[in-house]
Amino acid sequence: MHIAEGVLSPAVAASGWLASAAGIYWGLRCMEPEAIPRTAMMTAAFFTASLIQVPIGPGHTHLVLSGLAGILLGPATFPSLAVALFLQALLFQFGGLSSLGVNLLIMAVPAVVFGFLFQGGMRRRSGGRGRLWGFAFMAGMGSVWLSALMQAGALLASDPTFRVAGMTLAAIHAVSGPVEGLITAFTVTFLEELRPGLAKRGGIR
Amino acid sequence: MSCLTWIPGRSWIHRVTPEARLFSALVLMVALTIAEGPWAAMGGGVLAVVLVGLARLPLRLLGHVLIRLNLVLGFMALLLLPALCGSSLVESPAVRPSGNGFSLLGRMVWKGNAMVMLYLALLATMDPMALGLAMRALRLPSRLALLYLLTVRYVDLLHHEWERIRRAMGVRGFRARADRRTFRLYGHALGRLFLRSLERAERIVWAMKCRGFKGHYPLSSRGRWTTDSILFAVGSCLAAVLIFALAWIR
Numbered sequence: 454m455h456i457a458e459g460v461l462s463p464a465v466a467a468s469g470w471l472a473s474a475a476g477i478y479w480g481l482r483c484m485e486p487e488a489i490p491r492t493a494m495m496t497a498a499f500f501t502a503s504l505i506q507v508p509i510g511p512g513h514t515h516l517v518l519s520g521l522a523g524i525l526l527g528p529a530t531f532p533s534l535a536v537a538l539f540l541q542a543l544l545f546q547f548g549g550l551s552s553l554g555v556n557l558l559i560m561a562v563p564a565v566v567f568g569f570l571f572q573g574g575m576r577r578r579s580g581g582r583g584r585l586w587g588f589a590f591m592a593g594m595g596s597v598w599l600s601a602l603m604q605a606g607a608l609l610a611s612d613p614t615f616r617v618a619g620m621t622l623a624a625i626h627a628v629s630g631p632v633e634g635l636i637t638a639f640t641v642t643f644l645e646e647l648r649p650g651l652a653k654r655g656g657i658r
Numbered sequence: 659m660s661c662l663t664w665i666p667g668r669s670w671i672h673r674v675t676p677e678a679r680l681f682s683a684l685v686l687m688v689a690l691t692i693a694e695g696p697w698a699a700m701g702g703g704v705l706a707v708v709l710v711g712l713a714r715l716p717l718r719l720l721g722h723v724l725i726r727l728n729l730v731l732g733f734m735a736l737l738l739l740p741a742l743c744g745s746s747l748v749e750s751p752a753v754r755p756s757g758n759g760f761s762l763l764g765r766m767v768w769k770g771n772a773m774v775m776l777y778l779a780l781l782a783t784m785d786p787m788a789l790g791l792a793m794r795a796l797r798l799p800s801r802l803a804l805l806y807l808l809t810v811r812y813v814d815l816l817h818h819e820w821e822r823i824r825r826a827m828g829v830r831g832f833r834a835r836a837d838r839r840t841f842r843l844y845g846h847a848l849g850r851l852f853l854r855s856l857e858r859a860e861r862i863v864w865a866m867k868c869r870g871f872k873g874h875y876p877l878s879s880r881g882r883w884t885t886d887s888i889l890f891a892v893g894s895c896l897a898a899v900l901i902f903a904l905a906w907i908r
Contacts, residue, residue, distance in 0.1 A: 457730050459769030463692045481801045486873030487863055489801060493808030494859040497816045498852055500809070504817070507844065508836045518848075525852070536806045540813070543781060543789075544663060546727055546774055550683075551691040614762050618737035632841065639845020640852070647853055 455541070455556055456604065458549030462611040469555030469607070473535065476561060480531035488529065495526060496533040500540060507632060514629040519560045519600060520593035521637045523568025524652055530564045531557070555607050563599035567592040575653045585645060586638045589652070593637025594630040601626035662814060665783050670886075671713040676784045676792035678887030682894035683780040689898035690773055693905035699768045701904045705897055706772040709779035720778065727774050731767050738763060786810045800874045808862075816855055823847050 461469070484492060499522055506513045522530045535557050541547040548556045574588040604626070605619035641652045666672075671679070690702045710720065738759050781789065790807035794800060827847060834840050866875075 457727070457734065457766075457770055458773045459731075459766045459771075460734060463694065466691050477802065478799070481799055484801065486801075486871075489804055490808055490862045490866060491856060491859040493805050494812055494816070494855040494862070495852070496805065496809040497812040498855045500813055501816045501820045501851070502848060505820075505844070506834075508834050508840070510836055521848075532802055532805055535802075536809050539806070540786075540809070543777065543786075546723055546777075549770070549773060550687050550777060551773060612762055614738065614759055618734060621737050635838065635841040636845045636848065639842045640849045643846045643849030644852060647849070648856075651856075 455538075455548035456552045456559075456607065458546075458551055460611065460615075461552050461555055461607065465607060465611045466551050466555060469552070469558055471554070473531070473554040473557040473561075476531040476558070477535050480528045480533070483528040484532070492526060492529050492533050493536075495522075496536050499533070500537045503537070503541070507636070509629060509632055514632065516636065517560065517597060517600070517629075517633060518593070518637065519564035520567050520589075520596035520633065521640055522561075523564030523566070523596060524571050524589065524592055524637075524641060525568075527568055527572075528565060530568065531561045534561045534564070559600050559603045559607065563596040563603065566599070567596040570595075572653075582642060585653070586642050589641035590634040590638040592634075594634030597626060597630040597633045601630075662786055662810065664785050665713075665715060665719065665778070666785075667714055667783060669712060669714040669783075671709065671779060672783055673886060674890045675882045675884060675887040676788040677795040677882065678891045679780045679784060680789065680792040681796060681891050683777060685894050685898045686776055686780075686901075687773065689901040690769060690776070693901045694765075695905045697907060698901050698905035699765065699772070701901050702772045703768060705901070706775035706779070710775050713779040713783050715778060715783075720775070723774065723778060724771060727770060728767065731770055734766065735763050804875065812855075812858075816851065819854060820847075820851055823850055 499518060502516050502518050505516050507516060519530075519534070522534065526533055535553070538548055538553055538556055538560070539550075542549050542553060571588050571592045575585070601623040605623040608615040608619035608622070644651050645653065686702075686705070690698075693699075693702070784792075787807065787810060790803055790810060793806060794803040824847070827843065832843060834844075863871075
């Protein structure tokens with residue numbers, strides 16, 4: 454889900470940075486001071502989770518879990534993922550600093566959107582375990598799919614020559630969507646059993 | 659094993675203060691991203707090589723990093739293959755390619771390598787904690803700097819926690835397969851990781867409050883600007899201007 458350094462056109466990279474800066478500012482404003490250590494711990498946990506290799510068919514994929522981040526962190530997903538992506542760019546050269554703005558938008562916007570959808574679905578009626586599972590699955594899968602679409606869009610906006618590349622990458626990510634959905638759903642139901650209300654009440658804010 | 663690695667050393671760049679290096683990295687990043695054209699790219703590449711030389715980066719490590727980067731870029735190039743061969747897939751009347759595939763590929767590879775070398779020389783040569791304090795000194799939001807510092811502090815710890823959980827699963831005969839049961843167990847293991855990290859975060863909040871945390875810490879926000887670091891920052895601004903000028907004479 455990372456666009457490497459040097460791939461994006463200047464205009465796309467710059468507008469990505471501007472929009473992400475607004476998102477980070479919004480996320481920081483929404484965060485209580487006491488939530489900073491909790492958000493930092495969750496950021497470290499998501500960073501760790503992104504190193505996990507999960508088998509799919511003959512190959513492996515690495516987890517993104519942006520849907521789970523949206524459910525647990527809400528708007529704080531922006532600063533949290535910004536720190537995680539910055540560390541990844543710095544330590545492993547996944548993505549890069551110039552493409553960090555676009556990469557952050559690609560991951561955080563779907564996460565926040567599906568996080569809000571999840572909270573909305575939980576608020577309307579006290580549903581059972583199945584409802585919780587279903588909404589969490591939708592958030593996990595939907596956010597990865599939306600991210601894949603946005604990635605293709607960013608590549609296409611950068612240069613029309615990337616058309617085939619964007620579509621191929623989107624197709625690759627489409628496969629990992631259901632896996633992300635399943636893992637998100639199982640994690641959320643597990644968390645709800647041990648800490649009732651944690652995910653339903655809008656996470657750790 | 660720690661997953662937070664950096665390159666210690668005693669070169670001239672290592673002696674420049676972290677604030678000046680972060681500032682220079684940001685300025686040069688903007689210049690390299692925005693400036694277009696072969697001359698600007700050439701200038702950026704030369705600059706990156708000079709900085710790598712000044713930082714005396716170990717060549718083995720540099721090679722590893724660049725090989726990994728170019729494998730990723732090579733994968734992108736593979737996806738660009740239809741465009742390189744001039745397939746009709748790309749040339750639809752609605753979307754006209756802005757340049758040919760080869761110039762795009764060249765820009766991608768050249769800029770990508772130059773930028774990664776730049777970060778390795780300027781940012782990977784300082785310890786991640788110093789980088790957090792440098793963010794604060796450059797007046798980035800204090801909450802963001804604190805979030806970064808705490809994350810850096812606990813990444814290794816949680817990584818070890820995850821390895822412990824994973825080992826416990828292994829002892830009980832768990833083997834990762836592509837089936838529902840594997841995904842359920844992964845979900846539960848991740849849930850356990852998140853719960854443990856939240857419980858630890860509660861204890862951290864209490865410990866921070868005991869030490870006078872009121873939404874922010876009195877982190878030293880005044881940068882240390884020595885003569886060397888001022889020279890370095892001014893030099894990189896000049897280099898950025900030069901890159902822009904090279905783009906302009908295209």
